[in-house]
Amino acid sequence: MIPILMMLACMPAPQPLSKAQLREAVGIAEGQDPDALLAQVISLVEAHEKEDPVRHPGGPHRRINGTAWVFDRFTELGLEPWIEETDADGEYPITNVLAEIPGKSKEIVYVTSHHDVWYTPADDNTSGVVAMFAAVEAFLDEDLDRTVRFASFDQEETGLRGSNYHYRNTDLDDVVAVVNMDAIAYADRSPGSQSSPTGFSTPDVADFIAVIGNQPAKDLLYWSTQLGPELPHPLHVIAVYGVGDNDKYLLQDLHRSDQSMAWFEGIPAAFLTDTTNFRSSLYHTEGDTVDSLDPRFFAGSTELVIALAWAAQVQR
Numbered sequence: 001m002i003p004i005l006m007m008l009a010c011m012p013a014p015q016p017l018s019k020a021q022l023r024e025a026v027g028i029a030e031g032q033d034p035d036a037l038l039a040q041v042i043s044l045v046e047a048h049e050k051e052d053p054v055r056h057p058g059g060p061h062r063r064i065n066g067t068a069w070v071f072d073r074f075t076e077l078g079l080e081p082w083i084e085e086t087d088a089d090g091e092y093p094i095t096n097v098l099a100e101i102p103g104k105s106k107e108i109v110y111v112t113s114h115h116d117v118w119y120t121p122a123d124d125n126t127s128g129v130v131a132m133f134a135a136v137e138a139f140l141d142e143d144l145d146r147t148v149r150f151a152s153f154d155q156e157e158t159g160l161r162g163s164n165y166h167y168r169n170t171d172l173d174d175v176v177a178v179v180n181m182d183a184i185a186y187a188d189r190s191p192g193s194q195s196s197p198t199g200f201s202t203p204d205v206a207d208f209i210a211v212i213g214n215q216p217a218k219d220l221l222y223w224s225t226q227l228g229p230e231l232p233h234p235l236h237v238i239a240v241y242g243v244g245d246n247d248k249y250l251l252q253d254l255h256r257s258d259q260s261m262a263w264f265e266g267i268p269a270a271f272l273t274d275t276t277n278f279r280s281s282l283y284h285t286e287g288d289t290v291d292s293l294d295p296r297f298f299a300g301s302t303e304l305v306i307a308l309a310w311a312a313q314v315q316r
């Protein structure tokens with residue numbers, strides 16, 4: 001059975017990936033080495049550790065060295081990143097970093113994560129940034145149908161400020177999909193390790209990745225459930241549809257990352273997450289270290305990011 005939690009019954013059916021499309025997307029995602037991914041996490045965590053934090057009410061907040069690390073990594077991989085910045089938010093300056101790999105059409109698929117952090121955490125969201133770069137590497141030498149734009153947002157932790165600024169100041173007419181990652185490397189395979197937000201029912205073992213979407217993202221969600229078991233590091237995927245554009249107060253937990261702003265623009269957007277505090281006591285603490293990550297799970301979730309973004313850039 002395809003594990004989709006349906007919040008609303010009357011919606012158009014998704015268009016599944018064909019067997020050939022599935023094989024192609026999984027093929028692009030092959031070759032992810034858990035140790036190499038963790039080495040990237042360690043590198044970015046070490047960059048965070050060298051920065052003096054700004055003390056906000058939520059804790060020590062770091063963003064400067066993460067911004068530089070992301071910019072340098074894009075450059076190392078041969079892309080030409082650009083900066084989007086503003087001081088309009090006073091004590092919350094924003095420096096987003098973007099880069100893209102052009103495709104044949106003018107349509108754009110976004111792959112996004114955030115590089116600002118509380119403390120110096122591995123899961124939230126160094127894991128997401130590292131997965132984004134795994135997608136860059138996987139796509140670099142491929143012929144893309146659609147342009148893939150990679151966006152590393154700033155000031156997510158202080159209220160989705162970086163993505164808010166971006167989505168409100170960008171021409172979004174050609175944007176056809178968003179794949180956003182926020183904390184995708186923590187798992188716990190013991191019974192009773194998973195809890196859920198009010199109104200949701202999830203398995204009680206914290207070994208799945210949640211892929212949360214608005215209704216326009218129905219294909220992305222369905223494809224995630226098709227891709228999960230086929231990946232080199234097979235992944236249990238739970239797809240979650242919200243109501244409408246998830247604009248109901250009941251669903252505020254679903255809005256806790258940068259795809260929220262894309263939902264409000266009506267763009268199909270999928271949010272990949274290990275659900276953080278619904279399975280981990282380390283969320284937003286000093287305990288969110290690389291040792292606490294699950295390398296096999298992280299490799300699988302990274303493969304899902306790549307395969308899903310690949311499927312989204314194929315012109316249909």
Ligand SMILES: [Zn+2]
Nearest residue numbers: 124125182183
């Ligand atoms: Zn986060």
